[in-house]
Amino acid sequence: RVWPSSAYTRVTLESNRTLKYKQFMLTNPDRLVVDIDDIQLNSVLKTVSQQFQSDDPLIKEARIGQFDPKTVRLVLELKQATNPKVFTLDPIAEFKHRLVLDLYPAVGRYDNAEDPLLALLEDYNKGDLESKLPSEAPLAGKAGRDRPLVIMLDPGHGGEDPGAIGKNRTREKDIVLQIARRLRSLIEREPNMKAYMTRNEDVFIPLRVRVAKARKQRADLFVSIHADAFTNRAARGSSVFALSKKGATSTAARFLAETQNESDLIGGVGMSGDRYLDHTLFDLVQTATISDSLKFGGEILKRLGRVNKLHKNKVDQAGFAVLKAPD
Ligand SMILES: [Zn+2]
Incomplete structure (x- = not known):
């Protein structure tokens, strides 16, 4: 292939x-x-x-x-x-x-980059990003009031990963890409919102790169869109997931290890260099993010409920890799 x-x-x-x-x-x-x-x-x-x-x-x-x-x-x-x-x-x-x-x-730096795909995709996004946001302006202020609310839409799967296959051979990767494109054009109509997509074509993008793209653009919101299958054809309806606490804690240690030596930002909080303090900051930021996600997910669910059957009346939680960035 x-x-x-x-x-x-x-x-x-x-x-x-x-x-x-x-x-x-x-x-x-x-x-x-x-x-x-x-x-x-x-x-x-x-x-x-x-x-x-x-x-x-x-x-x-x-x-x-x-x-x-x-x-x-x-x-x-x-x-x-x-x-x-x-x-x-x-x-x-x-x-x-x-x-x-x-x-x-x-191209020069890709050859030496630890993750050439990530380096390349960052550049690939740059043109789009720079034309829409003032360059080097930090995303300060309240999102949606003082500056655009930055939303990263993530159509799941792509390229050789088709996702779920429907009974008429429809492929999840195609359906979620169309949903994301339509959602993006709806968001673009809002005066103080800006939407990006982790992919806007039929390409395979590793999960870590999807998260990195959102963090790179300092997205306020990350929305991954899926159209999954179930073992039972009678299954119908929509669901909304946020990160589970369990999924969050298992990644905290690795995330900290990866960022320990960088002057990385965790939700606007600089890494202190102290392992225990960093861990505490990470937990605080991630707990707040999960709590925000549950509130926001609840609002989405309410609106989805007006157009489709729902699996449950509350937001589900699971350890999805794309939701594990603390901020
Ligand atoms: Zn999926």
């Missing part, structure tokens, strides 16, 4: 067993070569070159062949200098063993 997007291109090969591989780059022209061990070229692999579209921003063409009796060689000819990240993923849900080739444009 090939998922080109404006930010990066993902190529996925899926197999019944672990794929062993070696990768290297060649120049003149720039090529990424991936040798896959212990497999034979089959009818599916032979169609690889047809999976690529000519408008892919990074890949000019793909070739595949049986390099030697035990090795299949995949050659991606590149349109520009590219920074590939090749890795395997273990089976999960309906996916089997996967060999993933993520290709990023090799």
